[in-house]
Amino acid sequence: MQLLPDQLPVMVLDNIVIFPLLAVTIRTGNPRDIDLLLERREEAELLAVTSRQEGCERRPLDYDSIHPVGTACRVTRIKEIGSDQIEVILEGVCRISFLRLLSRNGQTWALIAGYQETGQASDSITQMLMESSLNLLKTCCAAGQPLPENAVGLLDRITSPGHLADLITLYLEPDLALQRRILAQVSIRDRLKLVHQLLYNRLRALENGSSAAPGGPQLQFPEHKQVSDQNEIDELRERIERLEFGASNSRIVLKELDRLERMNPASPDYHSLLHYVEYVADLPWNEETGENLDLEAAEKILDEDHYGLEKIKERILEHLAVRQLNRELKSPIICLVGPPGVGKTSLGKSVARAMGRKFIRLSLGGVHDEAEIRGHRRTYLGAMPGKIIQEIKRAQSRNPVFMLDEIDKLGRDFRGDPASALLEVMDPEQNHTFVDHYLNLPFDLSRVLFIATANQADPIPAPLLDRMEVIQLPGYTEEEKKNIACRYLLDRQRENHGLEQERIVITDEALDGIIDNYTREAGVRNLEKMIGKIMRKCAREKVAGRPVMKTVTRRALNDLLGPELHHKELAAARSRVGIVTGLAWTPTGGDILFIEAALMKSEKGEHLTLTGSLGEVMKESAQTALSYLRSVADDYNIEPGFFDRHRIHIHIPSGAIPKDGPSAGLAIFLTLLSLAGAVNADHLVAVTGEISLSGRVLAVGGIKEKVLAARRAGIRRIVLPRENLKNLEDLPREIRREIDFHGLETIAEAVPLVIPGLGNTSPTARQQYPGGRRKTARPSSPPAG
Numbered sequence: 169m170q171l172l173p174d175q176l177p178v179m180v181l182d183n184i185v186i187f188p189l190l191a192v193t194i195r196t197g198n199p200r201d202i203d204l205l206l207e208r209r210e211e212a213e214l215l216a217v218t219s220r221q222e223g224c225e226r227r228p229l230d231y232d233s234i235h236p237v238g239t240a241c242r243v244t245r246i247k248e249i250g251s252d253q254i255e256v257i258l259e260g261v262c263r264i265s266f267l268r269l270l271s272r273n274g275q276t277w278a279l280i281a282g283y284q285e286t287g288q289a290s291d292s293i294t295q296m297l298m299e300s301s302l303n304l305l306k307t308c309c310a311a312g313q314p315l316p317e318n319a320v321g322l323l324d325r326i327t328s329p330g331h332l333a334d335l336i337t338l339y340l341e342p343d344l345a346l347q348r349r350i351l352a353q354v355s356i357r358d359r360l361k362l363v364h365q366l367l368y369n370r371l372r373a374l375e376n377g378s379s380a381a382p383g384g385p386q387l388q389f390p391e392h393k394q395v396s397d398q399n400e401i402d403e404l405r406e407r408i409e410r411l412e413f414g415a416s417n418s419r420i421v422l423k424e425l426d427r428l429e430r431m432n433p434a435s436p437d438y439h440s441l442l443h444y445v446e447y448v449a450d451l452p453w454n455e456e457t458g459e460n461l462d463l464e465a466a467e468k469i470l471d472e473d474h475y476g477l478e479k480i481k482e483r484i485l486e487h488l489a490v491r492q493l494n495r496e497l498k499s500p501i502i503c504l505v506g507p508p509g510v511g512k513t514s515l516g517k518s519v520a521r522a523m524g525r526k527f528i529r530l531s532l533g534g535v536h537d538e539a540e541i542r543g544h545r546r547t548y549l550g551a552m553p554g555k556i557i558q559e560i561k562r563a564q565s566r567n568p569v570f571m572l573d574e575i576d577k578l579g580r581d582f583r584g585d586p587a588s589a590l591l592e593v594m595d596p597e598q599n600h601t602f603v604d605h606y607l608n609l610p611f612d613l614s615r616v617l618f619i620a621t622a623n624q625a626d627p628i629p630a631p632l633l634d635r636m637e638v639i640q641l642p643g644y645t646e647e648e649k650k651n652i653a654c655r656y657l658l659d660r661q662r663e664n665h666g667l668e669q670e671r672i673v674i675t676d677e678a679l680d681g682i683i684d685n686y687t688r689e690a691g692v693r694n695l696e697k698m699i700g701k702i703m704r705k706c707a708r709e710k711v712a713g714r715p716v717m718k719t720v721t722r723r724a725l726n727d728l729l730g731p732e733l734h735h736k737e738l739a740a741a742r743s744r745v746g747i748v749t750g751l752a753w754t755p756t757g758g759d760i761l762f763i764e765a766a767l768m769k770s771e772k773g774e775h776l777t778l779t780g781s782l783g784e785v786m787k788e789s790a791q792t793a794l795s796y797l798r799s800v801a802d803d804y805n806i807e808p809g810f811f812d813r814h815r816i817h818i819h820i821p822s823g824a825i826p827k828d829g830p831s832a833g834l835a836i837f838l839t840l841l842s843l844a845g846a847v848n849a850d851h852l853v854a855v856t857g858e859i860s861l862s863g864r865v866l867a868v869g870g871i872k873e874k875v876l877a878a879r880r881a882g883i884r885r886i887v888l889p890r891e892n893l894k895n896l897e898d899l900p901r902e903i904r905r906e907i908d909f910h911g912l913e914t915i916a917e918a919v920p921l922v923i924p925g926l927g928n929t930s931p932t933a934r935q936q937y938p939g940g941r942r943k944t945a946r947p948s949s950p951p952a953g
């Protein structure tokens with residue numbers, strides 16, 4: 169029932185225990201705590217509060233020194249006291265147990281789990297304990313126990329036994345050790361028993377004349393009164409009245425404010441309602457930035473930040489121009505699709521800069537829960553707005569460029585379908601009245617410029633994809649990478665490392681070396697990292713007062729970057745029987761892969777063995793290839809019965825990396841044909857395409873990435889489905905000049921292109937596959953066909 173992250177930053181409070189649903193005021197002058205509190209308040213996020221074990225107060229923070237049960241708290245209000253102290257109200261949300269401490273960005277975080285309370289209110293012993301505790305409390309009060317004015321009335325109305333026990337503890341202020349025991353008690357009945365005993369002891373003490381609470385340091389009574397400070401409510405009312413967000417919204421929120429005013433500040437709902445009204449008051453209902461767009465200036469900025477990508481920049485500018493000319497026009501959202509590091513996210517940032525708008529990036533990877541997008545209703549314990557509204561509030565602008573990053577990684581599970589929530593966010597027909605469950609008021613998202621990104625378009629839920637215009641960024645050629653490195657990355661990294669004054673150049677050869685041997689990617693992310701690494705070394709020299717290297721040569725790479733990490737995946741050194749070069753799409757770009765087949769005598773049993781971690785679809789396409797080959801064996805002079813007397817083993821290295829997809833079908837067929845015909849397949853030809861049993865070649869995905877990989881590997885000819893020829897249009901011209909492309913409709917057309925010798929040798933010769941294995945570099949992610 170609790171929306172709890174599994175990690176939270178830790179705050180240690182040794183002299184107070186915070187119970188769930190209760191708010192306390194604390195003061196602190198500790199700069200670390202102040203930073204943490206300000207940050208958490210800003211993000212409307214939780215904190216994990218606990219205290220140290222007795223005697224460990226001075227020890228450095230580690231798991232053994234803290235109490236393993238604490239409270240997840242929300243920071244609801246911060247007030248500066250003087251210049252170096254702040255006063256905050258912490259509102260307990262729920263009990264948590266600390267599983268482990270972690271260090272994150274200089275802060276201590278904890279791996280936490282929500283506490284499941286055991287026991288329920290309907291249990292008769294619990295009921296009895298509740299009743300008796302209340303009676304005891306009233307007797308205590310009569311005997312002189314100080315209580316806040318309306319405490320008894322409030323307690324009378326509480327139905328949750330666990331909450332009752334917590335609240336009585338707060339009122340009686342026993343010593344901290346007992347408070348911690350009560351906090352740590354998950355069984356509700358046992359917790360009530362502890363509280364009952366506490367009440368009993370307190371009554372005895374009061375009757376014996378000692379009025380003060382026994383033992384323990386005296387706690388300050390939580391200063392709830394200060395929150396209800398009329399001034400602050402009035403101030404909030406003024407702010408709400410000033411917001412121009414529609415009469416009906418205004419009415420609703422002012423009504424909530426009236427309710428707040430009448431509410432008892434000690435009541436559990438008070439702080440959540442206060443948080444809500446403040447949240448509404450803080451939202452940028454009308455704030456906008458960067459209205460008029462100068463397209464020429466925008467183009468300049470896009471060029472300043474990114475090399476090449478002409479078509480994409482043009483498309484973006486068109487999109488902006490259309491939006492500007494006709495605001496009412498519902499233009500589709502741009503979705504940038506391509507492998508990592510090709511500049512999708514940074515293009516989004518650039519668009520924001522060009523338009524003078526704020527930039528927001530929301531990573532959708534691993535978002536499973538609809539509530540993360542659309543928020544939780546306020547009746548929910550620990551409710552919060554969804555990420556969309558949170559980010560808009562943080563940006564303080566209602567027209568930011570909002571990047572929905574990695575939209576293809578959006579999850580879905582029992583907690584609802586985030587894609588449908590996202591649909592409402594993105595849909596221009598609906599998003600001018602987007603209702604977040606927490607806000608429960610329509611917020612106008614129609615001025616937000618959404619840009620989505622994805623590695624692949626296929627996994628994007630269809631209704632979302634329908635509303636987007638996909639722009640492909642296939643990855644860079646080696647020349648493009650070098651240009652990006654010289655003109656952009658080097659300067660950027662020099663600046664990042666305070667080396668603007670140094671004239672450092674990286675030679676052409678050194679760049680080749682970095683690209684070929686230290687990175688293996690379609691984009692330039694690792695290339696940038698490597699350049700950064702070199703600059704870091706230079707910066708260190710400079711700081712040490714030594715002369716900084718002026719020219720980075722290929723020979724220096726080993727010293728600067730360590731041993732080479734990759735070897736360029738090359739086409740096979742020579743043509744062989746039973747090996748065909750295939751092309752794979754991988755999430756990091758394209759790759760070439762070798763399909764190998766070997767032949768064994770076999771009189772009976774299974775005829776096809778497949779290895780190399782192949783997925784179901786790939787296995788099926790191997791079956792299809794074999795069946796089709798058997799059906800046309802005659803055409804290629806394969807002797808009758810050949811396939812009955814042999815077992816065929818197909819292997820696709822690297823064996824441990826999972827591969828799937830239908831696009832290797834044609835390559836597998838050709839491998840089998842080369843094997844059965846004992847004729848070499850040309851090692852400089854790469855093949856991609858799905859096949860059908862009727863002998864047709866069907867279109868496949870990822871063509872551009874595959875072509876770039878083939879070129880990197882030194883392939884001269886690519887055989888692909890005819891339907892895919894159109895995908896080649898956007899490729900750099902030099903590639904189309906260097907590689908010979910053949911678009912096919914039928915499998916038969918592929919044979920002379922890949923196995924030119926077929927028919928010249930004895931078709932029935934049964935040559936054993938030579939069996940040597942080549943070294944192949946491992947792709948960093950699973951390739952798919």
Ligand SMILES: Nc1ncnc2c1ncn2[C@@H]1O[C@H](COP(=O)(O)OP(=O)(O)O)[C@@H](O)[C@H]1O
Nearest residue numbers: 473474475508509510511512513514652656693
């Ligand atoms: N065409 C380009 N020109 C200049 N820098 C680029 C280009 N493409 C990518 N980069 C740089 O490469 C890095 C990685 O890009 P990023 O936007 O994170 O990629 P993605 O979001 O596609 O994974 C960024 O620093 C980006 O500026």
Ligand SMILES: [Mg+2]
Nearest residue numbers: 512513573621
């Ligand atoms: Mg990115």
